[in-house]
Each structure stands twice: as structure tokens, then as C-alpha cells.
Amino acid sequence: MKLIRLAAAVLNQTPLDWRGNRARIGAAIDQARAQGASVLCLPELGISGYGCEDTFQSPNTLHHALEALLDLLPRTRGMVVSFGLPLRVRNGIYNVAALAVDGRLQGFVGKQHLAGDGIHYEPRWFKPWPAGVHDTVLVAGQPVPVGDLAFDIGGVRFGFEICEDAWVATRPGIRLARHGVDVILNPSASHFAFGKIAVRQRFVLEGSRAFACSYVYANLLGNEAGRAIYDGEAMIATAGRLVALGPRFSYAEHRVTSAVVDVDLTRLEQARRTAFQPHLGSDPGRIVVPDFPWPECPPESRPPEAPAWETSPCLKEEEFARAVPLALFDYLRKSRSRGFVISLSGGADSAAIACLVGLMVRFGAAELGIDGLRARLGLPADTPADSRERALERALTRALLTTVYQATANSGRITRAAARAVAEAVGAEHHEFDVSPLHAGYVDLVSKALGRPLSWGEDDLALQNIQARVRSPGAWMLANVKGALLLSTSNRSEAAVGYATMDGDTSGGLAPIAGIDKAWLRHWLVWLEREGPHGLAPVPALAAVNAQAPTAELRPADRAQTDEDDLxxxxxxxxxxxxxxxxxxxxxxxxxxxxxxxxxxxxxxxxxxxxxxxxxxxxxxxxxxxxxxxxxxxxxxxxxxxxxxxxxxxxxxxxxxxxxxxxxxxxxxxx
Known part of the structure; x- marks a missing residue:
């Protein structure tokens, strides 16, 4: 019986944050060691960050990434650890996994299939490593193997599939299985999308079953570079059975998930299969053979348990309620902003964003505690008079979120009351501005310039847009005064048809819901009003928002403007x-x-x-x-x-x- 404890670490990294990234990797190695793990898989490009974009081509980036790897090698004493970084080989730049064994660098494995669809542009920066090819590269004056490699470490064989490698029909695992690989490590940077977890779990489970091996999957965590969100999924499977599953959407800087696997059992599975045809003959240089004394490892039987929300019939709603707040949390702290400002109209879009900020505080406090959350956000400790948990959360939300309702002559009592109710429900600092004088001033200014009065019959669009635009300066000024980030409230449906006023409701430094359609967003708000995320209370105050037909509220009330009539x-x-x-x-x-x-x-x-x-x-x-x-x-x-x-x-x-x-x-x- 050959038992080994394998571990996957998820990391909340930042592109080009050399000190921070190195520190988080070191902490993850220490945590894996504390769990008794002998093998640790870290995420794809975890040293540099996945989102470096064109700076991957910078010699400075390549230098610092390799320097960080060399600095981390001593931390791997007594362990097998994979690191992700960009590497130059013969003036081509490759996305590689470096494998360290007991403090020594043993080789680099190049990613063979580059992601070039959707949000991915890997072929712009990297070359795909050709299957079956291996070479050497000088590192600190010493030759190190690089390429399509496998590793025979103390008699246990390891191979790699790097993220996209596992998503294609000709995945490297097919060839690795013929070489008798016992464990496949998959360092990934797989961005979040609704329902994507099921696809990932399928290829991890199917890979471990089809290749009769153990499989370790480690993803990035959080909002790494601004747009893509990583859910921090960690999985370990063996012979088609999931044996460890880490939590998603964590507010921690890193998390380690580990499990014990039996190498002899997966080898037995290979031997039993009539379809298994091992690769015979020599393949010089393809298999790297470092010594490593595997420690004794006690058996364990601990079936993985997913959090209750992961099995909810409303999984998409739950994922949205967790993904966007985590992304806001990371954007807030990584941009070094001191809070958020929202122009709260009383409608669905701005109400949704306010609630998402509120969920950020509640989920973050539930995991880190109020003091831990404040520390991660760079806020000083606070001792309010009311120390009950919900009161502390509301106090922190008030410190982080400022909302403002900006009325014109065409604004109604219903939207004003709805905005006030939502702000109160989430705990925001709320203000009400009357921007009618600003609006009237611009209308008068242009009317005099044109020598005629502006009218709704002739100047409808201009009269609508100026109302949205006069709301921008006050919101921006609040954000500037507070050192906060102004959040734009446009959704994807409006973006598709341009149903937004440029420099009006599009004003802001971040558009949290511009990637979601309006119909589903309204559905989510009803769910949040009546049910809400598992473990948290719903937000009944949203009833005032959900009862309204969506309206820009820019025409006079007697024209009964609605979005759907306009579109x-x-x-x-x-x-x-x-x-x-x-x-x-x-x-x-x-x-x-x-x-x-x-x-x-x-x-x-x-x-x-x-x-x-x-x-x-x-x-x-x-x-x-x-x-x-x-x-x-x-x-x-x-x-x-x-x-x-x-x-x-x-x-x-x-x-x-x-x-x-x-x-x-x-x-x-x-x-």
C-alpha cells in the first residue's frame, strides 16, 4: 500500500505583485506542510499572476518570475511542489509549470494548448509547447529539463495538464497514461462562469477514471486583475472518485485542500484494463528521475462535502451572490480605494449593486470576522457602541458604501422611497440631492444659445440625456472626497443597444453588472427579496424596487416612460x-x-x-x-x-x- 497526501492550493494573486505573490505562495506551502502533504499543486502562472497581459513579453517580468521561483525553492524541502510562471526558451515565451523536489528545481513542463477564445489571449504572449519535445534551459547557470516531461519521483510518476490542456480532445493525459503516470497535476487559471464548475468536475473525474490515476486541480481565487473572477476551486480525484473538494469564493488569501491517495490502487486499475497499453522502450530525457524519500502516510476516509449552497436548485443565483461581492472586495482593496459610491435611482440596477456591496461585507465578515475584514481592506480597527455582529456589519457597510438619490422634476416619490429603503436595508450612508437647478440651468443655457426654447416634441433625447449627465458630477465629487470608487450601474442589455447616457449613468470606474442581462438581474432581485443566499436573510426592502416597471424616469411623469416601451x-x-x-x-x-x-x-x-x-x-x-x-x-x-x-x-x-x-x-x- 503506497499512500501519499496530495494537496491543491488556491491563491488570490495580483499581476506583477512580486512580494505579495511570493508571500502567499510561501504561506500556502507552509499550510500544506502543516496538513502533512508531500505534494502541492499551485495555480497556473501563480508566481507572476495570470493577468500580466503584454508585460509577459517584458524581460523584467521574466527575470522577476524566475528570481521568485529560485527564492521559493528552499521552502520546498521535504516536499514536491509545482509553481506556475512564464519562461523564455530560445527567445520564445512559454507558460510553464516548474516542479521542485526537496528544495531542488527538477524541470519545467510547457503548456501545449493555449486558450485563445472568449476573454483569453494566451497566443498573443506565449508559444504552445509541442507534444513529445523536450529541451534544456539554463537557470542560474545550470541546465534544467524543459518541455513535454514526466517525473519519476522516488518511484511515483507525475505528469501535468495545464488548464486548457485538459479541455481539449487530445489532452496530454492520454500520453501520460501510456507512460504509467500515477498522479496528474493541473495548475489552472480558469475564470468563473455560471455552471462552469460542473464542466471542470467532469474532466477531473473523467481524467482520473480514464487514465486510472490520481488527479489534482488547483485554480486561482478572486478578482486577480480587474475583469475575470476566479472561484478558487480545488479538487482531488482518484480513479474516477472525488476525494477532496475545497470551498469556492473564499475571502482568504490562500486555501489548501488535501487528501490521501493510494498509488497501488490506481496502478492496479491500470493493470486490470485490457485497453491499457503502456509505452514500451526508452525515451531519453522525457522522464526526469529525482530521488525522494516518501514519508509514511496514514490512511484516511473523509468523503468530500460541498457546502449546502452548492447543491441549491438556485445555484446560478447563489453563484452570482458570491462571485460579484468577492470581485468587488478584491477590486476595492487592490485599487486601494476607500469605499464605493453609487447613484441610487430606486431602480433595479443600482439597487442590485448596493445589495452586492452589502453581501460583500456579510460574506467577508462571516469568513474573516469584522476585524479580519477591516484589516484586509486596510481600515483601522473600530469599536462602535453596539458590538452585536449585525450592527458591526452595518457599521462597516456604512463606512464603505455611500449612496445618493439625485432627483429632477421628473423623479417620483416611488423611486425616492425605494432608494431610501434599499440604502437603509444594506446599511449605506445615504444622501438625497435635488439636481433640478443644475438641469434647468443647462436647459436655459442651451436655449439661449440656440435662440429658442427646448421642447419634448423636438428635443426629447437631449432633454433626457442632460438629466442623466447632471447627476454625474455630484456622484464623482462624493467619490473623490471619500477616496472611493464610483460604480457604474449599466447592465449588459442596455450596453447591447446603447440604452444609457454616456457620461451620465455610465459614469464610474467599474461597472459590476455590465456582464449580466436585465431580465435575469430582475429575476435575481426577486430571489434576493424573498429567499436570498443560503445562510443569510433575504432583503424584503427590495419589494419597492421589484414592484416597478423598469424606467429611466427621464421624461415627464404624464408620458409614463418605461424601458421596454423605449426598446x-x-x-x-x-x-x-x-x-x-x-x-x-x-x-x-x-x-x-x-x-x-x-x-x-x-x-x-x-x-x-x-x-x-x-x-x-x-x-x-x-x-x-x-x-x-x-x-x-x-x-x-x-x-x-x-x-x-x-x-x-x-x-x-x-x-x-x-x-x-x-x-x-x-x-x-x-x-
């Missing part, structure tokens, strides 16, 4: 966006795809709405180019810097829309 029903808008933008469908294809989901719509009206979407999409790319950074949350995004590129100046799909109109007027016969 189209939000569920339809989101369905059109997914088909047209995510799936790259033509207008006719969009019509055919969305029609079955909305059978009661008149075909001509549906066609007009599809045409409206395409025209607004094409007209408003310049706005999307100027949006504040947003979080990536699912399998689509409109961020032109990381996901969806589109020309600012374009032909507007004129020919395709002509085809759509003709097709609706004379549809082809069914069948």
Missing part, C-alpha cells in the same frame, strides 16, 4: 442579443431562432424589434468602447477589450435587414 421586452432583447452577438446569427436566423420562444408576437412586430436591435447595436459600439471595466460572469460578454470586438464604423447590416423584411413579407413555405 422592447427585455427577455426578447436578451434572446436576440444571444443569437445575434454570441452566436453570430444573421437577422433572418435570429428571427427563426427566437420566434418559437415568443409565439404570441406578431411576426411583423418581431421583425421590427429585431431590426431595432441590429440598428442600435451597430450605432452604439462607440459607447461600449468607453464603458468602465466589467466582470465576466457567463459564456458571453460585450466588452470589446476582452470578448466581443466590433467595428465602431460599420455598414449597419443594411443588406441583411432588407433580406429580413422581404423574408417576413413573403416567408418561404413551411417544410
Amino acid at each position: 422592447m421586452p427585455y427577455p426578447l432583447l436578451d434572446a436576440i442579443e444571444r443569437a445575434a452577438i454570441r452566436d453570430k446569427r444573421s437577422p433572418i436566423e435570429v428571427f427563426r431562432l427566437v420566434r418559437p420562444a415568443f409565439p404570441d408576437l406578431d411576426p411583423a412586430q418581431l421583425g421590427r424589434w429585431i431590426e431595432r436591435f441590429f440598428r442600435l447595436w451597430c450605432r452604439n459600439q462607440w459607447k461600449r468602447e468607453r464603458y468602465a471595466p466589467s466582470f465576466h460572469l457567463d459564456d458571453e460578454n460585450l466588452d470589446p477589450k476582452t470578448w466581443c470586438r466590433f467595428p465602431i464604423l460599420n455598414g449597419g447590416f443594411e443588406l441583411e435587414l432588407e433580406d429580413l423584411r422581404a423574408w417576413i413579407a413573403s416567408p418561404p413555405p413551411a417544410g
Whole structure:
């Protein structure tokens, strides 16, 4: 019986934070050692940070990454530890995992399949390492193996699949299995998306089953570089069975998950399989063979237990309630801001963001304690008169979150009351401004310049936009005075069609919900009002928000303005966006795809709405180019810097829309 304790560490790193990243890695090694682990897998590019972008090409980045690795080697005495870093080999830059054994560097394994879809641009910086090729590279004057390697460490064989390597059909594990590998380490930087955990668990479990080995998966944690969120998933599986599962969305700087595996049992599984055909013959240089005395390891039987929320029927709602608050927490502290400011309109978008900030405090305090949370945020200790837990949370929320309701003549009592109720519910410092004089002043200024009064009949759009824009300076000033970050309240549905006032409601340094569609966001707010995240109370005050039809509230009240009257029903808008933008469908294809989901719509009206979407999409790319950074949350995004590129100046799909109109007027016969 050959028992080994394997460990996966998740790290909340920051690109180019050489001291901080090194310290967190060192602390994770110490924690793994304290758990009795002999093997530790750290995340992909954990030394440099995954999100270094074009600075991966900088000699300075490569120098500091290698220097940090050499400094960390002594911490690995008595252990086997993998590190992630960029490495130059013959003037190509590679994404590699370095393996240290008992304090000595034994080799580098190059990532073979680079992520180049969605938010990923790895081929811009790295070369894919060719399968079956190995070489040497000089490190501190000594030759070190590099390439498609495996390691025979004290009689136990190890190999690597680095993140994307495991997501492809020709994954390296297929070849590693033929070399009799006992353990596969997977250092990853796999960004969060709704439901993605199920995919990861499938390839970890299937890899351990198909290759008859033990499999260790270690992901990054938190908001590393600004846009991508990492859930900090850690998994260990053996022969198709999950034996350890770490918690996700932790507020800790690092976490270590470990489990004991039996190497003899996975070898027995390989021997039993008639389909298993080991690689015979020599392969000089492919297998690195360092000595290592494996310590005695007692057996354990501790089945992994997922937190209750992970098995909730409302998993997407739970994930959103955890992913965005963690991302806000990291953005706040890494940007060295001293809080958040929100222009709270009484509508769904700003209310959702206020609640997400409140959840940040509640989840952070639950894990770290109030004092620990304050320390992580760089806030001084506080001793309020009321020391009850919820009172402490509310006091901290008030210190971190400032909201302001900014009324014009077109604002109503309902939205004012809703904004006040939400601010009170989350514990924000709340203010109310009357910006009507500012609005009137600009209208008068332009009217005099033009020599005529402005009217709703002739100047509707300008009169709407100026109201949104006069709200920007006061919110920005509050943020400046407090050293806080102004949060923009735009959502993805509005971004798709430009239904936002540039330099008005788009004002801010971060757009937390610009990656989520409006229809689902409204659904989430109802869930938060009535149910809420597991272990926390719901927010009944949201009833005042959820009862309203979404409205920009920029026209006079007698015009009864609503978003959906201005645009189209939000569920339809989101369905059109997914088909047209995510799936790259033509207008006719969009019509055919969305029609079955909305059978009661008149075909001509549906066609007009599809045409409206395409025209607004094409007209408003310049706005999307100027949006504040947003979080990536699912399998689509409109961020032109990381996901969806589109020309600012374009032909507007004129020919395709002509085809759509003709097709609706004379549809082809069914069948």
C-alpha cells in the first residue's frame, strides 16, 4: 500500500505583485506542510499572476518570475511542489509549470494548448509547447529539463495538464497514461462562469477514471486583475472518485485542500484494463528521475462535502451572490480605494449593486470576522457602541458604501422611497440631492444659445440625456472626497443597444453588472427579496424596487416612460442579443431562432424589434468602447477589450435587414 497526501492550493494573486505573490505562495506551502502533504499543486502562472497581459513579453517580468521561483525553492524541502510562471526558451515565451523536489528545481513542463477564445489571449504572449519535445534551459547557470516531461519521483510518476490542456480532445493525459503516470497535476487559471464548475468536475473525474490515476486541480481565487473572477476551486480525484473538494469564493488569501491517495490502487486499475497499453522502450530525457524519500502516510476516509449552497436548485443565483461581492472586495482593496459610491435611482440596477456591496461585507465578515475584514481592506480597527455582529456589519457597510438619490422634476416619490429603503436595508450612508437647478440651468443655457426654447416634441433625447449627465458630477465629487470608487450601474442589455447616457449613468470606474442581462438581474432581485443566499436573510426592502416597471424616469411623469416601451421586452432583447452577438446569427436566423420562444408576437412586430436591435447595436459600439471595466460572469460578454470586438464604423447590416423584411413579407413555405 503506497499512500501519499496530495494537496491543491488556491491563491488570490495580483499581476506583477512580486512580494505579495511570493508571500502567499510561501504561506500556502507552509499550510500544506502543516496538513502533512508531500505534494502541492499551485495555480497556473501563480508566481507572476495570470493577468500580466503584454508585460509577459517584458524581460523584467521574466527575470522577476524566475528570481521568485529560485527564492521559493528552499521552502520546498521535504516536499514536491509545482509553481506556475512564464519562461523564455530560445527567445520564445512559454507558460510553464516548474516542479521542485526537496528544495531542488527538477524541470519545467510547457503548456501545449493555449486558450485563445472568449476573454483569453494566451497566443498573443506565449508559444504552445509541442507534444513529445523536450529541451534544456539554463537557470542560474545550470541546465534544467524543459518541455513535454514526466517525473519519476522516488518511484511515483507525475505528469501535468495545464488548464486548457485538459479541455481539449487530445489532452496530454492520454500520453501520460501510456507512460504509467500515477498522479496528474493541473495548475489552472480558469475564470468563473455560471455552471462552469460542473464542466471542470467532469474532466477531473473523467481524467482520473480514464487514465486510472490520481488527479489534482488547483485554480486561482478572486478578482486577480480587474475583469475575470476566479472561484478558487480545488479538487482531488482518484480513479474516477472525488476525494477532496475545497470551498469556492473564499475571502482568504490562500486555501489548501488535501487528501490521501493510494498509488497501488490506481496502478492496479491500470493493470486490470485490457485497453491499457503502456509505452514500451526508452525515451531519453522525457522522464526526469529525482530521488525522494516518501514519508509514511496514514490512511484516511473523509468523503468530500460541498457546502449546502452548492447543491441549491438556485445555484446560478447563489453563484452570482458570491462571485460579484468577492470581485468587488478584491477590486476595492487592490485599487486601494476607500469605499464605493453609487447613484441610487430606486431602480433595479443600482439597487442590485448596493445589495452586492452589502453581501460583500456579510460574506467577508462571516469568513474573516469584522476585524479580519477591516484589516484586509486596510481600515483601522473600530469599536462602535453596539458590538452585536449585525450592527458591526452595518457599521462597516456604512463606512464603505455611500449612496445618493439625485432627483429632477421628473423623479417620483416611488423611486425616492425605494432608494431610501434599499440604502437603509444594506446599511449605506445615504444622501438625497435635488439636481433640478443644475438641469434647468443647462436647459436655459442651451436655449439661449440656440435662440429658442427646448421642447419634448423636438428635443426629447437631449432633454433626457442632460438629466442623466447632471447627476454625474455630484456622484464623482462624493467619490473623490471619500477616496472611493464610483460604480457604474449599466447592465449588459442596455450596453447591447446603447440604452444609457454616456457620461451620465455610465459614469464610474467599474461597472459590476455590465456582464449580466436585465431580465435575469430582475429575476435575481426577486430571489434576493424573498429567499436570498443560503445562510443569510433575504432583503424584503427590495419589494419597492421589484414592484416597478423598469424606467429611466427621464421624461415627464404624464408620458409614463418605461424601458421596454423605449426598446422592447427585455427577455426578447436578451434572446436576440444571444443569437445575434454570441452566436453570430444573421437577422433572418435570429428571427427563426427566437420566434418559437415568443409565439404570441406578431411576426411583423418581431421583425421590427429585431431590426431595432441590429440598428442600435451597430450605432452604439462607440459607447461600449468607453464603458468602465466589467466582470465576466457567463459564456458571453460585450466588452470589446476582452470578448466581443466590433467595428465602431460599420455598414449597419443594411443588406441583411432588407433580406429580413422581404423574408417576413413573403416567408418561404413551411417544410
